Amino acid sequence: MQLHVIDSRQDWRSWQSRGRQALQVLAAFAGGLAMLFLVLEQRPGGWWRIIDIAVGALACIALLFRRRAPITIGLILAVAAAFCATAGVANYVALFAVARHRRLEQAIMVALVDIVGSLGFWLLYPANSALSLTIVVNTAIALAVVAWGALQKTQQDLVVVYRDRAARIVRERELRAEQIQMAERARIARDMHDSVAHYISLIALYAGGLEVAGENAKNVSHTAATIRTTATSALSELRTVIGMLRDGTLVVPEETSRQRTVENLVDQARQAGQIVVAHLDRGVVQEKTAATDEVYRIVQEGLTNARKHAPGAMVTVNVHLDEADVVIAISNPVGDSAAILPGSGAGLVGLAERVSAIGGVLEHEIIDHGDGKIEFRLQGRVPA
Structure with a gap:
């Protein structure tokens, strides 16, 4: 039953991840269409508009692979955004993935390619804005995306470090508790070893006396009863040793503190x-x-x-x-x-x-x- 619940949770998380990816792709494509039809004053027309929309759709679909190869996808979409308006939003999503999962130097390199690509787009459609405004806006957006992704990466790294540190503390605590437990078991086992050796030596001494005396021994029944009592005490101590060494169970010997x-x-x-x-x-x-x-x-x-x-x-x-x-x-x-x-x-x-x-x-x-x-x-x- 517990395994079934775990599998259900994993399936639910998998569907959630797929849903988020689909929404991101659709949002990037919707943003690219909005830029094409609502933002740009000079936009492609005729067959080039259809090509622009098709390339933008493929660019948004390529976002599904941005975590596997963020730098490659980022560079490809930077080139696509230099010619197709509908790839502009997907381009910055890919740049964010580079900053989120790769080093800052690599993210800055992709951001520079994005800025150069924006200059190429201005050369195709110069009526949309002035060159200086194009450079400033695209540079600001690229740096902001890189900074946001780098911040997310730093936070994730800190979370991983804290999680590893917490797991290490838990492991060290468990190891320390196990060492204390083993030391206590060893101490009790040493004590029981002394007690068992004491009783066994007494039994051997009693038995040796009976062997020497033979048929002439007096109070044989008393000696036998003493041997039996001593053997019972030895077994009680031995049971304590076995319990401690086997599973940590402490069996209190029958011998009282008054006798010790x-x-x-x-x-x-x-x-x-x-x-x-x-x-x-x-x-x-x-x-x-x-x-x-x-x-x-x-x-x-x-x-x-x-x-x-x-x-x-x-x-x-x-x-x-x-x-x-x-x-x-x-x-x-x-x-x-x-x-x-x-x-x-x-x-x-x-x-x-x-x-x-x-x-x-x-x-x-x-x-x-x-x-x-x-x-x-x-x-x-x-x-x-």
Whole structure:
């Protein structure tokens, strides 16, 4: 239905354009006849009058092609107007088309040909007016037509420039909005990546404990329930990632803000069998501040990396307030044991960008204490 309406509008505009062109041709021919019979005192007679009218009619019909070849039509009609009175009005319409669609220099050139043609017409019919009056009138008309056409061309060019500028502004605005949207999606995806890696590492730790214990494992049902709960949380976070990357839909994870605390992270790690020694400033980890989410992410990444790359190692977590900043330090020894989960290294990179965006600093290093004691340390400082 909408396509049919668009086609109807285009057909209507096409008919309007054809109607305007027909009216212009008829008006030019009517003006030429008026000049022949009403204006001129000395006019052609006999067969030459019929030839004059026929040439004027053809000149007016030639106006239909003035937009395709304005200079050619303008020069032809200038020559025709030098001999035929009925081509005089069509001649200036063609001159206007040259000024409207071509450069000003070209329009002035055609206007000079028109003025010379008017002198030729005066030589054929000198009784109509004095030579000086003929030159002045035709020069004034030619310059006025050129100026009017040039003004129309300038206005059209300005409209095109403004239209292009408006379209460019709209495109830039859409591009900026898309970039902001993509940046937000990437930020949320990084956050969800950290959460999913955290839960998957917990599941791997629980499952490893069951595998080692075998049939002698105690509280198998409790451990299985914990694995199920952790897997549900991981799926919830993963659903959020997929929704954001696929169509921008934000699915709120089931985990509440009350659960997203540093203390809860430490408790989850200990329940999964990870050895964690935590020194937490209660005022920092329990109070909701601008740095709460970043502190949570740093501790989460540190515990997750320890479970991936140093299974069974003791992890030390320190969170305290240092003047106006919250300082986070997470360390664990690095042994020769293989990582239980692969890592891409993107977690620390993305987290460093996020911390840097709020004016904080995140660094990590491997420290060799000698005697084969190697320690991985993750340190962060974020504004409180």
